[in-house]
Amino acid sequence: xxxxxxxxxxxxxxxxxxxxxxxxxxxxxxxxxxxxxxxxxxxxxxxxxxxxxxxxxxxxxxxxxxxxxxxxxxxxxxxxxxxxxxxxxxxxxxxxxxxxxxxxxxxxxx
Numbered sequence: 180x181x182x183x184x185x186x187x188x189x190x191x192x193x194x195x196x197x198x199x200x201x202x203x204x205x206x207x208x209x210x211x212x213x214x215x216x217x218x219x220x221x222x223x224x225x226x227x228x229x230x231x232x233x234x235x236x237x238x239x240x241x242x243x244x245x246x247x248x249x250x251x252x253x254x255x256x257x258x259x260x261x262x263x264x265x266x267x268x269x270x271x272x273x274x275x276x277x278x279x280x281x282x283x284x285x286x287x288x289x
Contacts, residue, residue, distance in 0.1 A: 191216050191219060191220050191223075192216075192220075193216075194212055194213065194215065194216025194217075194219075195213055195216050195217060195220075196213070197209040197212035197213050197216065199212070237252065237255055245259075
């Protein structure tokens with residue numbers, strides 16, 4: 180009888196051999212699933228790499244002050260760009276938690 184750790188290890192090892200059915204009905208390697216399994220195995224063996232974050236804190240007392248700082252702070256500029264669509268149709272309401280999440284989680288580059 181296998182314990183939880185052995186079952187988990189077997190599932191991850193099976194993930195390295197994952198297959199999927201192609202549009203033509205043939206079984207082909209599922210490279211994404213295999214890569215995900217390999218990444219997870221490596222994370223358990225070696226640990227995750229250090230994830231670095233660059234946090235910018237800035238308080239503008241006026242729109243003019245914000246405009247002056249934008250060219251110097253690319254992270255702030257990116258946050259403002261991500262927030263703009265959410266605020267486009269609002270009057271003067273403060274940003275919602277969803278709006279703030281959009282700032283905190285930048286889109287992945289394609």
